[in-house]
Amino acid sequence: MFQILSLKNGLDNVKGFYSGSTNVGLRKANSDGSIDGDVSFIRSDSLCDIAARFTTNRFTAAPIKHFLKYPANFQTDFILINAKNANAMTGQKGIEDIEELFETLKSKISTTNPIMSSTGVIGYRLPLPKIASAFDDFDFSSKDSNKTARAIMTTDSFKKEICFKVELKDGSHFHLAAIAKGAGMINPAMATMLCFIITDANIPKDDMDELLGIATENSFNRISVDGDTSTNDSVFLLSNRQSGAYNKDAFGEALKKITFELAMMILRDGEGATKTVAFEVKGALTDEDAKKASMLLSNSLLVKTALFGEDPNWGRIASTIGASGIECDEEKLVIHYDELLIYSRRESDIIDEDWEEKAYKIMKQPSFHITCDLGLGNGHFTSYGCDLSYDYVKINAEYRT
Numbered sequence: 001m002f003q004i005l006s007l008k009n010g011l012d013n014v015k016g017f018y019s020g021s022t023n024v025g026l027r028k029a030n031s032d033g034s035i036d037g038d039v040s041f042i043r044s045d046s047l048c049d050i051a052a053r054f055t056t057n058r059f060t061a062a063p064i065k066h067f068l069k070y071p072a073n074f075q076t077d078f079i080l081i082n083a084k085n086a087n088a089m090t091g092q093k094g095i096e097d098i099e100e101l102f103e104t105l106k107s108k109i110s111t112t113n114p115i116m117s118s119t120g121v122i123g124y125r126l127p128l129p130k131i132a133s134a135f136d137d138f139d140f141s142s143k144d145s146n147k148t149a150r151a152i153m154t155t156d157s158f159k160k161e162i163c164f165k166v167e168l169k170d171g172s173h174f175h176l177a178a179i180a181k182g183a184g185m186i187n188p189a190m191a192t193m194l195c196f197i198i199t200d201a202n203i204p205k206d207d208m209d210e211l212l213g214i215a216t217e218n219s220f221n222r223i224s225v226d227g228d229t230s231t232n233d234s235v236f237l238l239s240n241r242q243s244g245a246y247n248k249d250a251f252g253e254a255l256k257k258i259t260f261e262l263a264m265m266i267l268r269d270g271e272g273a274t275k276t277v278a279f280e281v282k283g284a285l286t287d288e289d290a291k292k293a294s295m296l297l298s299n300s301l302l303v304k305t306a307l308f309g310e311d312p313n314w315g316r317i318a319s320t321i322g323a324s325g326i327e328c329d330e331e332k333l334v335i336h337y338d339e340l341l342i343y344s345r346r347e348s349d350i351i352d353e354d355w356e357e358k359a360y361k362i363m364k365q366p367s368f369h370i371t372c373d374l375g376l377g378n379g380h381f382t383s384y385g386c387d388l389s390y391d392y393v394k395i396n397a398e399y400r401t
Helices: 063-066 091-106 127-139 145-152 205-215 248-267 287-298 301-308 316-321 345-350 353-363 390-397
Strands: 004-005 017-022 040-055 078-080 114-119 160-168 172-180 195-199 236-241 276-284 332-336 340-344 365-372 378-385
Touching: 004 248, 004 332, 017 127, 040 063, 040 145, 040 195, 040 205, 063 091, 063 114, 078 091, 078 195, 078 236, 091 114, 091 127, 127 353, 145 160, 145 172, 160 248, 172 248, 195 248, 195 301, 205 248, 248 276, 248 378, 248 390, 276 287, 287 301, 287 316, 287 378, 301 316, 301 378, 316 332, 316 340, 316 365, 340 345, 340 353
Parallel strands: 078 114, 195 236, 276 365
Antiparallel strands: 004 160, 017 040, 040 078, 040 236, 160 172, 172 195, 276 378, 332 340, 332 365
């Protein structure tokens, strides 16, 4: 038995970890005149095992390439993060820029195998003097999860920060905390997003790799804002083991919970989004068929615009399933919006004025569930999407301005 408790102040709760941020001029002031950081750090006072998952985009950014240069199962004690510049499509020079930054960093603080993560505009090299100036401003002993969570934001409208305390049956406990960013370029292929998870659990390295893979597949890999996959998408899990406590089932459950909640935050913060929707496909011949249809629904522009217009046009749902290429049969297909039956050939008389009114009420909600039963087998998968609004076009048309 175990208990998962939510705590405030995110990363600050985890034993032996520190975080902070500063503004070096990459980010402009907010509309209210306040200024968030644009360069930040997370560090541990002891070496950490690390597990990671990265983008499926073939043009991976320089920070990921730099990470992959380290030997297998390396340990680290420092993550450096910058906003406003992705350091992607910058070639070997982009990797060399990171190495140069870390040489400067090591003149300020002792660190082993530091790693870097970046988010922002693609195609520009890092402004090294500006980023390096952060090292003189950092308080490396600070615990400032709130400012760190805000410093990694780009088009995000709110910070994404969670911490759990996991109490075990024997009275011991450990912490699991995370911050994340993401609102656009989110696709269920490792949904642009970054996520940094830290823990003081005494977790074996093999368990870290296994459980992070499971958690990521059931959270970040199931969401879509716009169907675009970034060059920088990364999820990191660091453990310094300082609590001495661990239970695999408890840790796995807490990790799945923290990644799923962060994924839903990212979806709710989708650029210009007004509602989030679960797309459940069941009754497919295989799980893979269900996944293919579900993810196509979460990515479909026609479906997304119907959601924004609050138009209960089930034809777009059915058409998307038919276009997925999986085995399906219109005579067996059944569609529900929440509990409301929307389509069934066996009950075709349901489409009347009363049906329309009930469907409109469901679609006006900030979140709801669309279930598509193919009636062919036991295959099942649920992905999560949001609507596509006018604001999405405006935000991304003006991204560099």
